[in-house]
Amino acid sequence: MSCCDSAASPSPLRVAGTATVALAGNPNVGKSTLFNALTGLHQHVGNWSGKTVERKDGTCRAGDLTLRLVDLPGTYSLSALSPEELIAREFIALERPDVVISVVDASNLERNLYLTLQLLELTDRVIVALNMIDLAERKGLIIDVPQLERRLGVPVVPLVAEHREGSAEVVEAIRRVLRSDKRAAPPRAGLPVVLAEAVGRIASMLPERPAGFDRDWFARKLLEGDGAILEVAGRTPILGAADQLARELRADPQLADAEAEVISAQYELLSTLLTGVVRKGTGKLDWSDALDRVVTHRYLGYPILFGVFALMFWATFSLGAGTPLSIALTRILDQVGGGLRWALVRVGAPALLVNFVVAGLWAGFETVVGFFPLIAVFFTCFALLEDSGYLARAAFMVDRFMSAIGLHGRSFLPLVMGFGCNVPAVMAARGIDNPGDRLLTILVNPLMLCQARLVVFVFFAATFFSGWRAAAVMLSLYGLSAVLVVLMSALFKRTLFQSEPTPFLLELPPYHLPVWRNVATHAWRSTRMFIRRAGGQITVMTGAVWLFTHLPLGPVDHSFAGRLGHLVAPLGLTMGLSWRLLVSLVAGVLAKEGVLASLAVLYGVGPHGLAGALRHAVSPLAAYTFMVVSLVYIPCFSTLVVIRRETMSWRWTAFAALYGLILAFVLGTGIFQVGRLLGLG
Amino acid sequence: MLAPLSHLQPGQRGRITRVGGASSIRRRMLDLGLVPGTEIAALHAAPLRDPVAFLVRGYHLAMRRRDAEAIAVELL
Numbered sequence: 021m022s023c024c025d026s027a028a029s030p031s032p033l034r035v036a037g038t039a040t041v042a043l044a045g046n047p048n049v050g051k052s053t054l055f056n057a058l059t060g061l062h063q064h065v066g067n068w069s070g071k072t073v074e075r076k077d078g079t080c081r082a083g084d085l086t087l088r089l090v091d092l093p094g095t096y097s098l099s100a101l102s103p104e105e106l107i108a109r110e111f112i113a114l115e116r117p118d119v120v121i122s123v124v125d126a127s128n129l130e131r132n133l134y135l136t137l138q139l140l141e142l143t144d145r146v147i148v149a150l151n152m153i154d155l156a157e158r159k160g161l162i163i164d165v166p167q168l169e170r171r172l173g174v175p176v177v178p179l180v181a182e183h184r185e186g187s188a189e190v191v192e193a194i195r196r197v198l199r200s201d202k203r204a205a206p207p208r209a210g211l212p213v214v215l216a217e218a219v220g221r222i223a224s225m226l227p228e229r230p231a232g233f234d235r236d237w238f239a240r241k242l243l244e245g246d247g248a249i250l251e252v253a254g255r256t257p258i259l260g261a262a263d264q265l266a267r268e269l270r271a272d273p274q275l276a277d278a279e280a281e282v283i284s285a286q287y288e289l290l291s292t293l294l295t296g297v298v299r300k301g302t303g304k305l306d307w308s309d310a311l312d313r314v315v316t317h318r319y320l321g322y323p324i325l326f327g328v329f330a331l332m333f334w335a336t337f338s339l340g341a342g343t344p345l346s347i348a349l350t351r352i353l354d355q356v357g358g359g360l361r362w363a364l365v366r367v368g369a370p371a372l373l374v375n376f377v378v379a380g381l382w383a384g385f386e387t388v389v390g391f392f393p394l395i396a397v398f399f400t401c402f403a404l405l406e407d408s409g410y411l412a413r414a415a416f417m418v419d420r421f422m423s424a425i426g427l428h429g430r431s432f433l434p435l436v437m438g439f440g441c442n443v444p445a446v447m448a449a450r451g452i453d454n455p456g457d458r459l460l461t462i463l464v465n466p467l468m469l470c471q472a473r474l475v476v477f478v479f480f481a482a483t484f485f486s487g488w489r490a491a492a493v494m495l496s497l498y499g500l501s502a503v504l505v506v507l508m509s510a511l512f513k514r515t516l517f518q519s520e521p522t523p524f525l526l527e528l529p530p531y532h533l534p535v536w537r538n539v540a541t542h543a544w545r546s547t548r549m550f551i552r553r554a555g556g557q558i559t560v561m562t563g564a565v566w567l568f569t570h571l572p573l574g575p576v577d578h579s580f581a582g583r584l585g586h587l588v589a590p591l592g593l594t595m596g597l598s599w600r601l602l603v604s605l606v607a608g609v610l611a612k613e614g615v616l617a618s619l620a621v622l623y624g625v626g627p628h629g630l631a632g633a634l635r636h637a638v639s640p641l642a643a644y645t646f647m648v649v650s651l652v653y654i655p656c657f658s659t660l661v662v663i664r665r666e667t668m669s670w671r672w673t674a675f676a677a678l679y680g681l682i683l684a685f686v687l688g689t690g691i692f693q694v695g696r697l698l699g700l701g
Numbered sequence: 702m703l704a705p706l707s708h709l710q711p712g713q714r715g716r717i718t719r720v721g722g723a724s725s726i727r728r729r730m731l732d733l734g735l736v737p738g739t740e741i742a743a744l745h746a747a748p749l750r751d752p753v754a755f756l757v758r759g760y761h762l763a764m765r766r767r768d769a770e771a772i773a774v775e776l777l
């Protein structure tokens with residue numbers, strides 16, 4: 021549902037055509053929530069900073085007006101210290117959207133409006149969306165909206181994006197801004213005289229729109245020594261002279277602290293602007309603080325953290341597998357498979373084709389998709405954790421450990437996201453300012469045991485071990501995953517990224533009662549991706565594996581897969597892995613759940629025969645070795661693609677794949693050999 | 702009395718007098734509103750005493766002690 025539909029109520033003055041509207045603001049202020057409310061899309065929403073890391077587009081129709089909405093990553097300023105800031109800044113400065121909605125957290129106005137001031141330096145077509153009015157009320161803050169509007173000189177719209185309150189008014193304000201040409205002059209912080217002079221001198225040497233930016237703004241950024249702007253100036257010969265002058269001026273001791281003075285001046289301006297606008301009434305956000313004292317308590321903090329994650333995994337296993345729902349699902353899938361066979365035979369399809377469709381494609385799909393309840397439960401739990409604000413506290417508490425291995429507390433969030441899926445997790449690493457730490461977090465992320473591998477492990481654990489042993493096996497795999505992340509980080513940090521420690525500055529947002537809509541859409545999006553993979557990549561892959569195992573016709577050993585298997589078989593000798601297991605790993609690169617699907621095909625059994633076939637052919641020790649190897653051996657294809665995109669380097673992408681392979685071989689051999697010595701084989 | 706921000710005990714308040722440190726770190730802190738003259742209070746520390754959560758300009762910001770050392774405050 022899109023709110024704009026309701027906003028299309030008759031209004032005498034409508035602007036026809038299309039307009040581009042950007043949503044900018046601090047992290048975690050509800051930009052994506054408003055974006056979703058306006059467009060009816062489902063962008064990632066949760067209660068921690070730095071979820072949206074790239075711009076997302078959507079459209080919103082309001083009568084004859086079409087709005088192209090752009091959800092920008094959250095930033096505290098436009099100073100280009102991180103990729104998100106650059107994305108936001110370049111979009112606003114260079115693509116010049118028709119309207120910029122500056123989304124602010126009403127309960128935290130000063131810091132939020134600091135960014136608004138920076139936006140106002142770039143454009144005067146700004147609307148302030150005063151979000152989280154409910155939270156401000158909970159804190160006992162009373163905001164005089166008309167007064168704020170007058171002082172800022174731009175429309176201010178109060179709203180509660182989470183409850184879809186006020187989005188129609190936002191659209192109305194967009195119309196107003198589009199209609200009028202005259203706007204009040206925005207408030208500007210006065211620069212200290214020496215500074216203003218220096219900026220003027222630099223600006224006079226610049227063309228009208230240097231590299232597409234506003235002239236005065238560009239001059240000031242040159243003076244501040246803004247990295248991205250210096251780079252632009254360096255690349256463009258005609259800007260070189262101004263750059264040179266700025267360099268000289270920066271050396272002037274009077275201007276050395278220009279940056280700090282500009283920022284202080286802006287904050288001073290803000291406190292003047294807000295005097296009389298925000299009044300403190302009664303009411304305090306005490307339960308959030310009280311909860312924090314318990315949750316991060318000296319002695320209780322870690323036990324609670326452990327308990328929360330244990331509860332999440334317990335719920336995943338006990339609610340996700342073996343429930344009436346999953347049993348019913350399997351039955352239905354079986355029926356469909358049977359029906360498919362019947363129908364194909366009925367239309368006189370050749371036996372080979374029937375087999376291909378039923379024992380190949382369908383069996384592969386069924387093996388994987390049966391795990392859908394487990395996936396759904398996990399992602400629901402995770403979304404609850406995220407939307408409550410607890411994840412930010414978890415990052416706060418484990419930072420001490422992260423810093424011990426040379427990682428940043430901020431790395432924790434991408435890492436825990438890896439429990440779900442490594443693809444968004446690798447992208448979430450963008451929230452880390454330091455390039456070395458960011459790369460490190462990306463490289464170790466595939467070691468986090470994701471849901472795709474979980475599906476394989478749950479199946480193997482249930483097939484080879486029973487009762488507490490199965491649980492211990494699962495626990496050991498999670499433990500191994502965490503230990504490997506720590507060890508590899510420490511190793512890489514020592515050898516590859518000896519960088520300066522970066523500051524850890526993490527906002528702890530107030531706790532938030534999870535909203536069913538966020539939780540449901542979030543869980544649904546991830547689950548749908550899983551089902552899509554099962555229906556897409558995995559079906560294609562099992563189809564291919566089936567063809568390779570059946571062609572050329574004859575015994576499996578002579579098929580393409582068999583020949584490939586015999587070729588790679590020596591690799592598996594020291595790890596006790598048969599050629600079928602190895603070939604399934606090759607197939608699993610495309611999508612890790614596919615390991616199961618291709619095993620079903622390689623053993624020539626359906627989804628229900630796989631457990632029996634595996635028990636017959638593989639020893640428990642080899643099965644455990646196989647699990648460890650498939651945990652580390654190579655990131656899946658989608659993860660590799662996103663690693664390449666995020667690091668913009670083939671070298672690092674290849675490195676991510678290679679170290680995994682080597683590590684898998686070493687661990688696999690070690691575990692299998694030691695296990696045999698202990699007489700477990 | 703002047704002290705580094707890292708010395709603030711939970712419950713204590715101070716007023717920022719100077720923000721030091723490497724330039725990019727410093728810029729980030731200034732952007733977050735930690736400019737000279739701002740009041741800041743220590744709230745609670747993580748279980749292993751580091752990092753520490755501070756209340757500044759009405760929001761909660763967690764910082765490592767090492768980073769907080771670069772900020773000088775006047776105890777209130």
Ligand SMILES: Nc1nc2c(ncn2[C@@H]2O[C@H](COP(=O)(O)OP(=O)(O)OP(=O)(O)O)[C@@H](O)[C@H]2O)c(=O)[nH]1
Nearest residue numbers: 047048049050051052053066070071072094180181
């Ligand atoms: N109390 C309250 N919470 C809100 C409101 N709007 C959004 N939220 C919550 O605020 C949190 C952050 O919302 P998002 O939309 O993800 O914020 P964002 O600005 O896109 O965040 P980033 O992408 O990380 O920069 C979520 O937990 C939302 O449910 C509101 O009006 N009131």
Ligand SMILES: [Mg+2]
Nearest residue numbers: 051052071072
């Ligand atoms: Mg967002």
